[in-house]
Structures are given as C-alpha cells and as structure tokens.
Amino acid sequence: MAMFEFEHLFRGAFSVNIGLITYHEGKLQLLIQEKEDYPSQNETGLPGKIILPNEETEDALKKLMLELIGTTNFYRKQLNAFTKVNRHPLGRVVCFTFYGLISFEKVKQMSSKLSWHELNNVPNLCYDHNDIVKLIRNSFRKGLVRHPRVFEILPEEFVLPDILTIYQQAFLTKLDASNFSKQIIKSELVKPINKTRKAFGRPAKLYTLNKSAIKKKSKEKVSFNFY
Amino acid sequence: MAMFEFEHLFRGAFSVNIGLITYHEGKLQLLIQEKEDYPSQNETGLPGKIILPNEETEDALKKLMLELIGTTNFYRKQLNAFTKVNRHPLGRVVCFTFYGLISFEKVKQMSSKLSWHELNNVPNLCYDHNDIVKLIRNSFRKGLVRHPRVFEILPEEFVLPDILTIYQQAFLTKLDASNFSKQIIKSELVKPINKTRKAFGRPAKLYTLNKSAIKKKSKEKVSFNFY
DNA sequence: ACAAAAGTGTTGAATTTACACCCATGT
C-alpha cells in the first residue's frame, strides 16, 4: 500500500482555539478559560481543545462550545492557522483559530473554568495566545467596518448609543455621537420599537434589527481610496 | 515521558499551497502547476508541497518558490487552512494556503511544470484547489480595495490605465477611467517620471511608486457605512 | 484627416464633519 511510504509525514496534531467576543455592561468582553490539562495547568488562555485525527474542525469547535457555554448558536469565522514547529511543548500542534461574536443573552451556561475579560485589557495568556488575541481584535475591527456585524453582540433590543460605545472601544477613538446615530438610521438596518431604555439622562430609544434590510449585500464600492 | 500518552493524536500531515497572481500582457494571471507525484499525476493545481513534520511553513513555501520561479521576493499573506478530514486521499493532510502577488519582471525562472492562466478563466484543478482559488480572488479584491496592493503586481514603471484594467478585471466591472485616474493621482502614491509608453492612441505617462507616501498608514476611517 | 486612447475640466448631487441647540429624564 502506497500509504506506507508516506507514513513519516503524518506526525502532526491539531487544536482549535476561539476568541469569543460579547458586549456586556457597557464593555467589550473576551471569553477566557482557565487551563487544567498538562502542560498548561493553572494558566489561562483562549478556550480550545485538541482535535482528534478523524474529527472535523467544526465538530470539535461545536463540542467545545457546547461544553463551555451550552450553545453553538453564534457567528464565527476561521482565521489564520498558527503553525510554528515549536509553539507547543508536546510536539507540532497546529492551531486553527476562530473568532466568534455572541450576544450576552445567548450564553446559556458558564463552565466554572470560564470568565469574561475586557477586550481592551486582556491578561497574559499561555503559549502564543496573546498573538491570537491581536489577530482577533483586528478581525473584529474589520468586521465592524465592513459588515453589519455589531448586531451579533447586541441583544434583540438595543440602543444606538451602545453601538457607538462598541465602535469607540473597538477602535480606541472618539466619534461624534450625533452623526454616528444618524448614519445608523440612514443605513436602514435598524427599526425603532416603541420603547425606551431608562438611564441617568434622557432615555434612549430601543431598536431592533431590520432583518429584511440586512439581506441585500452592500454595494461593494470600488475605488482607489483605502480604508 | 508524558509524550507517550498523546501519541495517538499526532497523525496529521501538512501542505502549503499558494495562489500567485501577476499582471502581464494586459491580463491578471494565476500560476498553475502540473502535478507529477502520486496521487495526482497529470492533474493541475496550485503550486504546493508537503511540509515536513519539523519544517516551518514559511521555509517550505520559500523552498518551493525558489525551485519553481527562482525567487521568494514577493508579497504574500496566509489565508485559511483547509482542514476537512477527507480532502486528501492519503490521510488527513491539512493545507495552509497563501496568496501571493508578484510583478512579472521579478519572476526569475519558470519550472517546466508551470504556466500562467488568466485569473478570470482558471481551469479545473485537483482536490479542492478551485475552492482555494475562490478564496484567493476574494483576498485579492480585499487587498485592492483596502491597501495600495496593486503596486505589487506592477513593474517599477507603470501607467495609470493599467491600474484601471487590473481593478476592472478583478471586480468584473467597468469604472470611469477619468475619475479613477484622478483618484490615483490625488492619493499621492504615484509620481510621474518624464516618460511615456507608446500605444495605439495617445501615449500614457509613466509613473513610479512614491515610496514615502505609502508609509503613512491610511486614516482608518470609522463609520457605519459598509464597503 | 481621422480614429483611438489618454487625460482635463465642469457641474450637480451626495456625503461628511463640526457644532449649535433642543429634549426627556433623575436627583
């Protein structure tokens, strides 16, 4: 069997890791897991697990997330693989990374190993996980700029100033609140419901996502003008 | 040694594949390789090779490209890994894909196995390589819209209508030539040299890249307005 | 002279940006 002569090439293992972002209590938050298995006991890192040799990546990820937060119902996207030979002490473990977005209300349970950390203040993580977090923040930003991705981390009913807050935290910048709100409304992606959210000052109007508007893809404007 | 108990997990192999794009004779072109090794003799696909268990991905890619085109001096970016369990007949071979951009004049040699094919008319390729090509076209488009990436596939001295042609082919659309040229000039990324390129009608002015302007990163305009 | 391709000019529309100002609430 021809298989035999190639056997020496089949010496690698795989893992999935995910950076899951949500928005809760006015902050962007990242899900962090306390590791308990060898060789990284007592360290913290992105949620992840080893993929079995005959297991699809997507299945491994779903299994992991069911265990950890009780649902697989959230937006996700595969990012780069991390392939450095010596990134893992046990041998060559290639890491497939995902970034995910979930609204806080969709989180069904929290495994005791888990905690949320401010995305803008992530602690030191094991292996190269801080590099992965950088990648994730970048993808998150791209998602915000290019797609109506904010709604993935907002509850069903939300308020325009929260969208502003999310963008400001994601880009570490200040934006003109009044112009930003007008832009959101003009996009027709949201529709007002007849409720408000109480707060210290004037209460903010609640909106929901206008699902019909989100369908039609954005116009893909082609120009020599970089964003 | 703890290694032993994890041994059953180390059963995967890796490959690199690259979609290398250039611009030549008025067309966007993709580099295609005729395969000669088992199990895909006589098929064509993206240039690629198996990565040895202790070989860095980047090293494998460089080795491959030196062999094929005699240089590793070109822009490249890692894309998604292809991880499906059954994508390769010999076992689980995970494929790390890259897309690359090279100006035609930088290609030092052409291995006899290689040929250029119009990017908009790629033939049937082996395995899932046609899927990879789709991914590559997408990344190429994103690169064009968001970064001054065109210059990677243009010669030292180029002409504005060629940039127009590239964008039009990449996006399968027509653009207003006069407005597009004005946009390029306003970007200050190019500076005219005192030469022209002869052609049928009025000769076009030659330009070079203004390397000082390319340094300062684009302003990262944050808005609720998707491109 | 004429066709073809390159490049310039002009104009109205649309979008952006910066603020001034008004509104609805809790204390």
Place this chain on the structure above:
DNA sequence: ACATGGGTGTAAATTCAACACTTTTGT
C-alpha cells in the same frame, strides 16, 4: 432647577459621479 445623556437641525467642506471636451499619437 439643573445636570446628564439622547437626539435634531443646519450649514460649510469635501468627495463622488457623469460626461463633455481636449490632447497626442498611429495609420
């Protein structure tokens, strides 16, 4: 009443988009 955060209005500046027109070449 007033501080606070939410929201509307407006006007100048900039960018976009369509297209008429001029320029420079080869035939």
